[in-house]
Amino acid sequence: MNAADRFDLGGGEPVITLRDVAKSYWREDLEIPVLQGIDLEIPVGAYIALMGPSGSGKTTLLNLVAGIDRPTGGSLEVCGYDLNDLDDDQLASWRNAHVGFIFQNYNLVPVLNAFENVELPLLLTGAGRGERRDRVEQALSLVNLTDRMRNYPRQLSGGQEQRVAIARAIVTDPDLLVADEPTGALDAKNAEEVLALMARLNTELGKTIVMVTHDPKAAHHARHQIHLEKGVLDRTVEVNR
Amino acid sequence: MRWLALIWKSLMRSKRRTLLIVGSLVLSVFTVAVLQSLLTTLDAATNNPRSSNRFVVRHKSGLTQMLPRSYENYLRQQSEVETVCALQWFGGYYQDPRNFFANFASDETTLFQIFREEFGASNITEAQIKDYLRDGTGCIVGESLAKKNGWKVGDVVPLTGTIFPINPRLTIRLIFKSPKLSDENALHFHYKVLEEGVPRMKGLCGSFWVRARRPEDIPRLLERVDRHYANSAYETLTETENAFNLGFVKMLGNIGAIIQGITIAVVIAILIVTGNTMATAIRERTTEIAVFRAMGFSAGRVLSLLLAEGVLLVGVGGFLGVALANFAAGGVRGSLGMAMPFFADFSIQPETALACLAGALAIGILATFIPAYAATRRPITEGLKAVG
Ligand SMILES: Nc1ncnc2c1ncn2[C@@H]1O[C@H](COP(=O)(O)OP(=O)(O)OP(=O)(O)O)[C@@H](O)[C@H]1O
Ligand SMILES: [Mg+2]
Numbered sequence: 001m002n003a004a005d006r007f008d009l010g011g012g013e014p015v016i017t018l019r020d021v022a023k024s025y026w027r028e029d030l031e032i033p034v035l036q037g038i039d040l041e042i043p044v045g046a047y048i049a050l051m052g053p054s055g056s057g058k059t060t061l062l063n064l065v066a067g068i069d070r071p072t073g074g075s076l077e078v079c080g081y082d083l084n085d086l087d088d089d090q091l092a093s094w095r096n097a098h099v100g101f102i103f104q105n106y107n108l109v110p111v112l113n114a115f116e117n118v119e120l121p122l123l124l125t126g127a128g129r130g131e132r133r134d135r136v137e138q139a140l141s142l143v144n145l146t147d148r149m150r151n152y153p154r155q156l157s158g159g160q161e162q163r164v165a166i167a168r169a170i171v172t173d174p175d176l177l178v179a180d181e182p183t184g185a186l187d188a189k190n191a192e193e194v195l196a197l198m199a200r201l202n203t204e205l206g207k208t209i210v211m212v213t214h215d216p217k218a219a220h221h222a223r224h225q226i227h228l229e230k231g232v233l234d235r236t237v238e239v240n241r
Numbered sequence: 242m243r244w245l246a247l248i249w250k251s252l253m254r255s256k257r258r259t260l261l262i263v264g265s266l267v268l269s270v271f272t273v274a275v276l277q278s279l280l281t282t283l284d285a286a287t288n289n290p291r292s293s294n295r296f297v298v299r300h301k302s303g304l305t306q307m308l309p310r311s312y313e314n315y316l317r318q319q320s321e322v323e324t325v326c327a328l329q330w331f332g333g334y335y336q337d338p339r340n341f342f343a344n345f346a347s348d349e350t351t352l353f354q355i356f357r358e359e360f361g362a363s364n365i366t367e368a369q370i371k372d373y374l375r376d377g378t379g380c381i382v383g384e385s386l387a388k389k390n391g392w393k394v395g396d397v398v399p400l401t402g403t404i405f406p407i408n409p410r411l412t413i414r415l416i417f418k419s420p421k422l423s424d425e426n427a428l429h430f431h432y433k434v435l436e437e438g439v440p441r442m443k444g445l446c447g448s449f450w451v452r453a454r455r456p457e458d459i460p461r462l463l464e465r466v467d468r469h470y471a472n473s474a475y476e477t478l479t480e481t482e483n484a485f486n487l488g489f490v491k492m493l494g495n496i497g498a499i500i501q502g503i504t505i506a507v508v509i510a511i512l513i514v515t516g517n518t519m520a521t522a523i524r525e526r527t528t529e530i531a532v533f534r535a536m537g538f539s540a541g542r543v544l545s546l547l548l549a550e551g552v553l554l555v556g557v558g559g560f561l562g563v564a565l566a567n568f569a570a571g572g573v574r575g576s577l578g579m580a581m582p583f584f585a586d587f588s589i590q591p592e593t594a595l596a597c598l599a600g601a602l603a604i605g606i607l608a609t610f611i612p613a614y615a616a617t618r619r620p621i622t623e624g625l626k627a628v629g
Contacts, residue, residue, distance in 0.1 A: 059622075068534070068535050068622055068625075069620070088540065089540075092538065092540075093537060095535065095536070095537045096536060097537070101532070101535045103532070105528075107528060107529070109529060109532075110254070111251060116247075116250075120536060121536045121537060123242070123244070123247070124542075
């Protein structure tokens, strides 16, 4: 039984391919392995819940896939690019074009209103003023917050803030959405709303989503669950919805 | 939203902090601009390009000692000398002792030749000069002094003596302009008024202003005059007009060193304050910076944005500081300028203003660059983990 069999996530072109990916930290001369021998193919349009105990390496793996961290071994091909081949600036443009980020703490810019927060990643794209406005409005209407456009983060509820953050993540129309505990700071009702929204982004817009979560209920919204255990892939579970 | 809007909104994150830092910048730039301009003003007073032909002869033991007026004859005999003017600081006041300005008893026959460049700036006519020469109790006053006191030609100005026990009543015969405001805040009257009114001044004068035909001759003349009167009853000290004025400036102490010292202290203090504020402001945004970079802002782009914030901050502070200094300079001219001739020329020179702005910008860039560079070198994953 080889790795590909164990972690079969269904057909389709892979949008993420990890080969023998490893990540270690060094404390003095002591190597602390965090991820080891990760082989993984994730097809276009997948919705993955990355699960595992605290400290098992979920965030580390997500960061590698999203191109904000570098592996210490192996190769990652994401959205058609071998990330090891890109320098830091190229990687930054690559993220802007291909990855949308959703954080546990929303991480909106407090001095910008909802509209401006969503507009931020578009400032790098060279889109004109009018085009930016159209795309921001489109993204905000998708998360159902058109009427809160001029509100500042402190004038929004947690659930609304996270929806603005989601609008910001999708405004550049990336192929891949990464989310680290996106419902970790929300109550059950708001969490449910955000998860429903992410499911729609997956089914209706065809976004590939990798979501780290502790919460089995959240994981249930994904189509596949990948379990990490002490830095190695443990098992994959297909979710029956 | 444009880049500038983003930068501005980021600056306005903490209005109180922004206001405090701009306020301290305004104050520092103001202080430095005023002090440096003071220095330039004093330098200019001792570096008058129009004085290159002139030198001053006075008593070796100081200005309170008098020289015989017969010395003028010797001075005139020197072939390199064009003309000589006896000039004595009178030190009188008008109406109120606080109403102080420069007033001199001077040899009316040569005054206009000695200070040809200065008087040349006004359109005074031969007829006006004749009016003054004809009237033994006539006087001439500078335009700015006349304006301040509401004087016009024909008015009588009663002066109260402080050094000399006479109170001459002088009729204004001529109002002159001068390229330097300090020369305009002055009054001259006939030397005879002093000589005839004060018996102990008969045949004596505190200084002789001499005009050489060519500037090149001056060094030789200075030496010759002092040598001629060495070991006489009235020994002389002869120096160029600029050196003479420098003597007055030196009475204020080593102003240059003090001003440079204060400037350095202010610059260091503001660098520390700005650096510390920017470091705190940037540290508070550790997570935000990581989020920007995750979204695709390169480290260089984030660094430029942060630098632009710092530059805008100090730019505003620096500009306001210079503007305030400029405003204050007008006040100095109007008040101190009347008491101390040097201050009448006080202004914030464009070079000083530019230097202050450039200095402020340099401080802003330096104070921002260090924490901003460190922040953009930090791994994104670490920034995202930071609690902020
Ligand atoms: N900068 C670092 N230096 C050293 N060790 C690190 C560093 N970052 C993470 N680790 C270690 O790597 C391991 C995996 O961390 P990671 O954040 O990926 O875990 P996680 O699965 O996301 O945990 P949690 O569910 O608590 O978020 C942990 O043991 C952690 O201590
Ligand atoms: Mg984690």
